[in-house]
Amino acid sequence: MTILEVAGLGMDFGGLTAVEAVSFSVRRGGIMSVIGPNGAGKTTLFNMVSGIYRPTRGRVVLDGRDVTGLAPHKLAAMGMSRTFQNLKVFQQMSVLQNVMAGRHLSEGVHVVSDLLGLPGAARRNRESEEEAHRLLRLVGLERGAFREASELSYGGLKRLEIARALATQPRLLLLDEPAAGCNAVETGEIDELISRIAETGVAVLLVEHDMKLVMKISAHVVVMEQVRKISEGPPQEVANDPRVIEAYLGSGAETGAKGVGERAQG
Amino acid sequence: MMRGLSPSSLTLLTLLVLMVVAPALFPSSYYYRVGALIFINGLAATGLVILVGYAGQVSLGHAGFSGVGAYACALGPVHLGLPPVLCVVLGAALSALLAWGVGRPILRLKAHYLAVATLGFGILIYMAINNEGWLTGGPDGMSVKALGLKGLLRDFGIKVKASELWYWISGGVLLLGAFIALNLRNSPAGRALRSLHDSEVAASTIGIDVARMKVMAFVISAVYASVAGSLVAMMNRFVTPDVAGFLHSIELLTMTVLGGASSVLGATVGATILTALPQVLTVFEDFENLSLGLIMMLVMIFLRQGLVPTLARRWRRRAT
Numbered sequence: 001m002t003i004l005e006v007a008g009l010g011m012d013f014g015g016l017t018a019v020e021a022v023s024f025s026v027r028r029g030g031i032m033s034v035i036g037p038n039g040a041g042k043t044t045l046f047n048m049v050s051g052i053y054r055p056t057r058g059r060v061v062l063d064g065r066d067v068t069g070l071a072p073h074k075l076a077a078m079g080m081s082r083t084f085q086n087l088k089v090f091q092q093m094s095v096l097q098n099v100m101a102g103r104h105l106s107e108g109v110h111v112v113s114d115l116l117g118l119p120g121a122a123r124r125n126r127e128s129e130e131e132a133h134r135l136l137r138l139v140g141l142e143r144g145a146f147r148e149a150s151e152l153s154y155g156g157l158k159r160l161e162i163a164r165a166l167a168t169q170p171r172l173l174l175l176d177e178p179a180a181g182c183n184a185v186e187t188g189e190i191d192e193l194i195s196r197i198a199e200t201g202v203a204v205l206l207v208e209h210d211m212k213l214v215m216k217i218s219a220h221v222v223v224m225e226q227v228r229k230i231s232e233g234p235p236q237e238v239a240n241d242p243r244v245i246e247a248y249l250g251s252g253a254e255t256g257a258k259g260v261g262e263r264a265q266g
Numbered sequence: 267m268m269r270g271l272s273p274s275s276l277t278l279l280t281l282l283v284l285m286v287v288a289p290a291l292f293p294s295s296y297y298y299r300v301g302a303l304i305f306i307n308g309l310a311a312t313g314l315v316i317l318v319g320y321a322g323q324v325s326l327g328h329a330g331f332s333g334v335g336a337y338a339c340a341l342g343p344v345h346l347g348l349p350p351v352l353c354v355v356l357g358a359a360l361s362a363l364l365a366w367g368v369g370r371p372i373l374r375l376k377a378h379y380l381a382v383a384t385l386g387f388g389i390l391i392y393m394a395i396n397n398e399g400w401l402t403g404g405p406d407g408m409s410v411k412a413l414g415l416k417g418l419l420r421d422f423g424i425k426v427k428a429s430e431l432w433y434w435i436s437g438g439v440l441l442l443g444a445f446i447a448l449n450l451r452n453s454p455a456g457r458a459l460r461s462l463h464d465s466e467v468a469a470s471t472i473g474i475d476v477a478r479m480k481v482m483a484f485v486i487s488a489v490y491a492s493v494a495g496s497l498v499a500m501m502n503r504f505v506t507p508d509v510a511g512f513l514h515s516i517e518l519l520t521m522t523v524l525g526g527a528s529s530v531l532g533a534t535v536g537a538t539i540l541t542a543l544p545q546v547l548t549v550f551e552d553f554e555n556l557s558l559g560l561i562m563m564l565v566m567i568f569l570r571q572g573l574v575p576t577l578a579r580r581w582r583r584r585a586t
Contacts (some may be wrong), residue, residue: 052467076473088468090461092528101461105473107454111482114453115446121453128454168472 003028003172003203004080009048009058018044020228021058026172026205026220031198033206033214036224037247042207043085043176045224049205050082050174051075062172077105081165082174085207087157089149089164096145098160099132100125102167128167135163139193155186162193172203179210191217215239223247274448277531281444285437289430298429299501304541305436306497308534309443311521313490316447318519319528320456321483322463323373324381326515327388331361331488332495333395333510336410337402339496340505343411345401350413354496358489365488366481373480388515395507407506410499432501439497440534443490447530450486459483491518524565526572535573 004026011018019041026032034042047053049060051072060068062078072082081102090098107128113120136142139159144152152160158178165173178194179187191213198204198217208214214221215235223231223238225247231238238244271279288301310332317323338357342348348356372383395402402408415435419426450456458479461469466476499505508514521540525532543561547554569576 050471052471071475072467072470073473073475076471081473082471084468088465090464090468092464093457093460097457097460101457101469101474102472104454104458104461109455109458109478109482111455114455115450115486117445117449117453121449124454125452164468164472 001028002026003063004049004205005059005061006045006049007059007061009045009055009060011044011048011053011056017227019048022222022224022229023058024222024229024232026203028171028203029198029201030219031194031204031206031217032220032222033208033218034222034224035208035211035214039226040224041227042224046082046174046176046205046207050080076168076170079169079171080174081168081170081172083158083161083165083176083178085177085180087161089152089157089160091148091150093149094145095136095141095147095149095152095160096129096132098149099135099163099167100128102164103128103131105168106131132163132167135166138166138196139163140189155182155189158182158186158190159193162190162197166197166202170202172205173197174205174207176207177209178206179208179213187213211239274452277448278441278444280531281441281534285441289433295427295429298427298433300542300545302429302432302436302501303498304534304538305433305440306494306501307518307521307541308537309436309440309497310491310494310518311525311533311537312440312443312447312530313487313494314518314522315528315530315533316450316459316490317483317487318522319526320451320459320463321480323480323483324377324384324519325484325487326381326385326512326519327391328384328487328491328518329495329510329512329514330388330391331365331491332498332514332518333391333507334361334364335492335495336499336505336509337395337495338492339499340408340410341401350411350500354493354500357496358492361488361492362485365485369481369484370477373477373484385512385515388510388512392507392510392512395510402507405507407504410503410505412503413500428501432497436497436501439493443493444530444534451530455479455482520562524562524572526575529572529574529578532572532574539573 002025006025007023008021009019010021022045034045036042044053048055051070054069059066062075062080067075067078090101093101107124110120133142133145136145139162141156141159141163144156149160162175162178175194178190182190187210194204195217206214206218218235221233221235221238222229223244230247231241231244289298292298310328314325314328317325335357338360339350339353342353342356343350368387372380375383396405416426416428416431458474461474462476462479470476495509498509517540521536522533524539525534525536543558544554547557550557565573
């Protein structure tokens with residue numbers, strides 16, 4: 001069963017093509033990755049899917065509904081949330097408040113109640129706080145819940161963004177390079193976290209540089225190079241695809257790619 | 267000692283205590299008037315805390331809403347025969363409506379573009395008041411009917427000076443305004459506002475309708491400015507277009523930022539400094555404005571986050 005279908009999605013900036021026409025689909029509850037070298041168009045693709053850019057061509061279908069060009073907050077209400085490569089954590093809030101902010105859709109907007117401090121506001125706060133603590137436990141940040149978000153380590157910030165995105169109760173979670181800039185230990189932790197999220201039934205679409213992470217946890221991989229999709233399939237298959245080996249790792253890096261493929265199998 | 271109190275209650279308590287204690291130090295009843303002015307400015311600045319401090323948007327035209335509130339109280343009783351208190355409410359409603367109508371298109375703009383657009387809005391209101399002399403008295407201003415509260419109290423045998431009465435009225439309204447702003451800060455809607463302060467894109471990906479929340483903050487802060495305008499008009503029994511002027515807009519914004527844009531207590535501290543300091547600095551005569559400007563610059567250089575947040579942090583650090 002597909003949750004997300006991307007059909008011929010593409011975008012031009014002026015005369016420059018950033019993404020030509022990419023198609024793929026994400027299965028409910030599965031982990032799927034988009035990989036490719038810098039400038040391949042991965043982030044542009046991600047921004048189109050998540051509603052931040054309005055695509056020049058193609059369609060995005062979420063749960064059978066055409067959502068092409070819909071604003072991010074509407075997509076969030078339909079069950080899609082995302083994180084950012086260049087971290088967009090709310091720096092002036094505590095760790096806990098960041099995750100509570102992600103509960104906006106469940107809380108709803110009740111201005112009068114919030115302004116006058118009516119019991120309803122307190123109740124919604126309490127519910128959000130409980131849920132935020134649960135999510136912080138899930139991502140392993142429970143101990144720093146009351147710290148300022150700006151005090152977290154880089155890996156901590158990444159996990160905080162994931163917790164905040166999960167607070168929207170998504171059925172599809174888009175993760176933009178969740179392991180970028182993390183060390184091996186942190187990458188391992190995020191790797192495990194993503195698998196755990198997928199086990200709860202949330203479909204994960206991942207854009208990633210870290211081949212190791214991608215190969216280990218993805219059920220399906222899409223490879224992009226120079227604004228177009230060049231390969232697609234299960235990780236082992238893709239890793240052994242000669243086009244991928246040449247394009248992604250460069251010619252002469254064949255052994256490296258094989259190594260990655262073997263690790264994925266093991 | 268104060269460990270059991272939430273920061274919100276602490277802020278309200280601080281304001282209340284200062285409000286009650288200050289008159290003991292007043293050498294003459296003139297100071298009640300200065301106090302009332304501080305509270306009224308503090309109220310408008312508290313509204314800007316919601317817009318600037320929470321939501322991270324700027325307005326250089328908020329005095330326009332004060333103008334709407336002030337002239338509602340000047341015109342309502344004379345032309346429509348309405349009771350002054352109802353005019354405060356009507357002025358606030360009109361300001362909210364205006365803010366909603368204007369806010370929807372201009373709050374799409376960011377940073378300096380938004381600043382210029384709100385500036386234009388403020389000037390528009392000022393010009394309207396200034397030019398429609400047949401209605402507003404133009405640049406000469408117009409008198410405002412008394413609230414009638416003093417007479418009412420006299421009927422009950424309570425004799426109170428107008429300046430003292432306005433001190434307590436505006437103090438009470440400021441406390442109410444601070445209470446509301448503090449409630450909002452810790453509420454779900456307040457969290458949504460503070461989210462867009464830090465990242466609009468991230469806010470939208472967690473389901474926050476950025477445009478709607480910005481307009482909400484704009485409308486709420488407009489109501490604060492409008493009520494402040496109404497109060498100052500009724501206290502002075504006279505109103506001129508300057509209440510809606512550009513300089514007043516700047517003054518309000520400066521109070522907010524000086525005290526600490528996201529701090530409700532800071533708004534009143536900023537209002538106190540900018541309202542009272544010019545009176546104190548008159549001893550410097552020709553250098554009055556110069557020293558005021560210098561103080562403001564020094565605060566912003568050395569206490570970048572504004573007076574209250576910076577000092578509160580230092581105090582906390584020393585406590586631990």
